[in-house]
Amino acid sequence: MSRISVRGFAVASATAVTTVGAVVGVASGNPQQPSNDFEATAGEATLLADIPAGQQAQVQTASLTQQADAQAIAADTAAKKSAEETARKKAAEDAVAKQKAAEKAEKEAKERAEAEKVASRSATRDASSFSPQSSYSISQIQAMARSMVPADQFQCFSNIVNHESTWNYRAVNPSSGAYGLFQALPASKMSSAGSDWQTNPATQIKWGLSYMDGRYGSPCGAWSFWQANNWY
Template identity: 60%
Template structure:
């Protein structure tokens, strides 16, 4: 409701009434102007409450818009909060996944290195065991000493001492160094025996009879190849590349 003044209407009406009253008074010979003015004066001060329907509708519409705006704002905040929570959860999940992958890769690499290390250590132990067993077998083999030896006899000694797996490589070197002559001497350098040891006295570590006993020379040559090249085949591989060993 709005209070709307009708003072202007009252004044206008009073003016009109006064005019009419004066005219009537003149005609009737009565003085009614005083009473009429009092009525007009009283009526001119009235304020009439007239409902303003348009204002009420605007007010209601404004309240509705405010409520809708607040709802939208609340929905926006809720959506932003949910998106932020989802983003954080996704980031944490990705970080955890990355850490797990890195940990798995590190563990796999460590396991691989451990396996390689263990395999290498095992191979070294086996090689040492094989070398030790060969050394024991060689020390047990002592062919009878003879005044002279044929090439075939010396080769048979070598097969027995060296063993079948490395004999061919051993034989290839001896063939090229001395042609299986256990007394062969190089006139220029003084290298001596099957292996052409330089000096020949180095073979004394395998036996005092190194000058005359092919078996002693073979044992020395096998030890030399094993210690320096790992095996007679290792020595033969080096010989082929360099023509000495």
């Protein structure tokens, strides 16, 4: 706007000179046809003439203020946009960090569970660690099972034995000949765990645990199958 104001003064001056020249020409009997440039500059001079000379500085100041306001608004908009972009990036980085932390925690939890499982299995006793007896009570058989079966699998193991034989290691199915704690059929396959399978519940427990682990992955896997099918 300052450029226009300065140019306005120049145009006004040029217009004044041109106008005087035109008047002199008419007076001397040599009129001149005004050119298009003359008409345009005269129009601009007329517009500037509408603004009193004392107010032209105010107009120029107002124009500079508007420019400053526009620049301030543009700068504020750019700053907000930059802040929003920074916030989006920070949120994305936080989300990634949280996901990594969750994955790490999950991995560590699985490792701890596996370590506990291994420790539990390593703490179990083998069938051979029990001295043979002529007979066994249910509580003695259950105590054997607790010391041989991993703690996190015992309840599932117990559920199956309860349903199959109610912890009677000499139980026999009269129709099929299934025998023992797990009603093995044929009963003789328990010999893979020991030759005393008929009289030693520890040998039967050893066989039953091996069978559940081999076929269903664990006693709880076997129990899930039993619940769905009433056999395993």
